[in-house]
Amino acid sequence: MSLKIECLDVGKSYAGDGVTTNAVQHINLSFSKGEFTSIVGPSGSGKSTLLSLIGTLDSPTSGKILYDGEEIVKKNKKAISDFRFEHIGFIFQQFHLLPTLTALENVLSPLFARKVPYNKIERAKEVLEQVGLSDKENSLPSQLSGGQQQRIAIARAIVHKPDWLLADEPTGNLDTETGERIFDLIQELNQQEGCGVFFVTHDPKLAVKANRMITMKDGMVLSDKKGEFA
Numbered sequence: 001m002s003l004k005i006e007c008l009d010v011g012k013s014y015a016g017d018g019v020t021t022n023a024v025q026h027i028n029l030s031f032s033k034g035e036f037t038s039i040v041g042p043s044g045s046g047k048s049t050l051l052s053l054i055g056t057l058d059s060p061t062s063g064k065i066l067y068d069g070e071e072i073v074k075k076n077k078k079a080i081s082d083f084r085f086e087h088i089g090f091i092f093q094q095f096h097l098l099p100t101l102t103a104l105e106n107v108l109s110p111l112f113a114r115k116v117p118y119n120k121i122e123r124a125k126e127v128l129e130q131v132g133l134s135d136k137e138n139s140l141p142s143q144l145s146g147g148q149q150q151r152i153a154i155a156r157a158i159v160h161k162p163d164w165l166l167a168d169e170p171t172g173n174l175d176t177e178t179g180e181r182i183f184d185l186i187q188e189l190n191q192q193e194g195c196g197v198f199f200v201t202h203d204p205k206l207a208v209k210a211n212r213m214i215t216m217k218d219g220m221v222l223s224d225k226k227g228e229f230a
């Protein structure tokens with residue numbers, strides 16, 4: 001399946017205390033499978049909101065987002081959650097690993113209660129190897145460095161073979177060198193597995209390594225550039 005994502009005049013506003021915040025507005029963007037897009041812009045410009053909308057974690061207040069022509073957020077909760085399981089992987093700045101589970105169990109967690117056509121433990125071990133942490137499968141998150149924890153989070157994000165990897169400032173809590181290594185790993189996954197990437201970052205040096213760079217300002221797309229920037 002080639003999962004194409006189209007944002008058609010997408011807007012998201014939050015109402016509160018008589019003030020309405022337009023977190024994003026008039027977003028018209030289209031993404032083809034396998035694209036590596038960085039999203040940059042000042043704090044509050046709508047990057048995380050856009051990512052949540054694309055990831056079906058939230059629904060637009062205006063416009064629509066189509067996935068191969070289908071408006072997924074209009075479906076019931078189970079269908080939306082199945083869609084996310086099949087197509088989307090998330091990585092966050094704070095890793096969000098479960099502290100009482102080992103690295104292997106964290107990687108396995110998205111597969112709990114899911115029927116899949118492969119051996120779950122073998123698959124989890126395979127992705128742990130891909131992120132270079134086979135030797136840490138029995139470690140708890142507290143026994144791992146920040147970079148290692150993010151690698152585990154990446155393994156967890158790709159264990160179900162998503163079409164798209166949505167990364168919200170995944171290097172924000174890491175030092176420059178570790179951040180670069182995490183970026184390289186995500187780029188490798190993009191090239192080897194063909195999964196498309198959305199990479200939100202405040203780091204211009206990383207942003208220019210993508211094939212496409214979207215700059216946001218005040219909830220809108222200020223520029224959308226494709227090509228080599230580095």
Ligand SMILES: Nc1ncnc2c1ncn2[C@@H]1O[C@H](COP(=O)(O)OP(=O)(O)OP(=O)(O)O)[C@@H](O)[C@H]1O
Pocket residue numbers: 014016021022023024041042043044045046047048049050
């Ligand atoms: N749940 C919410 N309720 C009210 N306002 C919100 C909510 N989420 C986001 N906003 C507002 O929407 C705007 C965009 O926020 P968003 O988090 O998308 O920006 P961002 O570019 O990701 O910022 P940062 O770089 O600081 O993470 C901001 O003005 C923010 O205050």
